[in-house]
Amino acid sequence: xxxxxxxxxxxxxxxxNELFRDILNxxxxxxxxxxxxxxxxxxxxxxxxxxxxxxxxxxxxxxKLEKCEFHRTTLTFxxxxxxxxxxxxxxxxxxxxxxxxVPTTVKELQRFLAFANFYRRFIWDYSxxxxxxxxxxxxxxxxxxxSEPAQKAFSKLKNSFTTMPILRQPDPEASFIxxxxxxxxxxxxxxxxxxxxxxxxxxCAYFSRKLTTAENNYDVGNEELLSIKAALEEWxx
Numbered sequence: 001x002x003x004x005x006x007x008x009x010x011x012x013x014x015x016x017n018e019l020f021r022d023i024l025n026x027x028x029x030x031x032x033x034x035x036x037x038x039x040x041x042x043x044x045x046x047x048x049x050x051x052x053x054x055x056x057x058x059x060x061x062x063x064k065l066e067k068c069e070f071h072r073t074t075l076t077f078x079x080x081x082x083x084x085x086x087x088x089x090x091x092x093x094x095x096x097x098x099x100x101x102v103p104t105t106v107k108e109l110q111r112f113l114a115f116a117n118f119y120r121r122f123i124w125d126y127s128x129x130x131x132x133x134x135x136x137x138x139x140x141x142x143x144x145x146x147s148e149p150a151q152k153a154f155s156k157l158k159n160s161f162t163t164m165p166i167l168r169q170p171d172p173e174a175s176f177i178x179x180x181x182x183x184x185x186x187x188x189x190x191x192x193x194x195x196x197x198x199x200x201x202x203x204c205a206y207f208s209r210k211l212t213t214a215e216n217n218y219d220v221g222n223e224e225l226l227s228i229k230a231a232l233e234e235w236x237x
Contacts, residue, residue, distance in 0.1 A: 086168040097161045106144050122164040127186040127208040129157050168202040182223035186210045189231035207234045
């Protein structure tokens with residue numbers, strides 16, 4: 001299918017999903033033309049790579065060798081850096097955020113928030129930090145009214161990208177720790193696990209969202225209960 005056709009990405013993604021239907025999310029993640037094969041051992045990995053390549057070949061699909069990376073323990077995939085200890089944000093993306101110019105139009109702010117939102121699971125209390133910036137888009141304004149509070153929120157959100165922790169890969173066999181908080185305008189939570197070797201608690205993911213109009217009427221106790229409910233729904237598996 002030629003590039004530029006409106007439905008080309010969706011159609012090709014459907015093809016890939018059907019192609020890897022039996023092995024998808026078992027040892028393969030595929031996003032359009034980006035394919036990630038993951039394994040617990042080198043022996044398994046060799047077998048998994050062979051299965052994927054055979055599947056592509058049988059369906060007359062081919063990969064360019066110069067664009068492939070084999071037997072890597074660390075790699076960048078879809079904006080994330082993956083390695084045995086966990087996952088972190090691509091440093092080129094961190095640089096892009098920290099050097100992002102102050103938005104001067106509604107579209108520029110929308111573009112910044114869309115970029116930042118992609119990495120919200122790395123940032124504690126993201127919805128509260130970004131809340132003021134998001135409120136500037138309420139009512140679909142034609143002009144952006146920038147203010148000192150907006151500048152403070154913009155700077156704080158950018159700075160939060162430079163202090164993001166490494167998110168550990170969750171161990172489904174180990175116990176999880178869920179910590180929640182409610183700020184009066186939003187709720188947040190962090191999913192963590194204690195590492196058996198060091199005894200330290202490391203985050204696996206963050207979650208946050210703004211309160212709805214009805215939820216803003218909750219008292220502190222009910223906001224905390226809402227945080228617990230929302231966190232468990234977010235990470236239910």
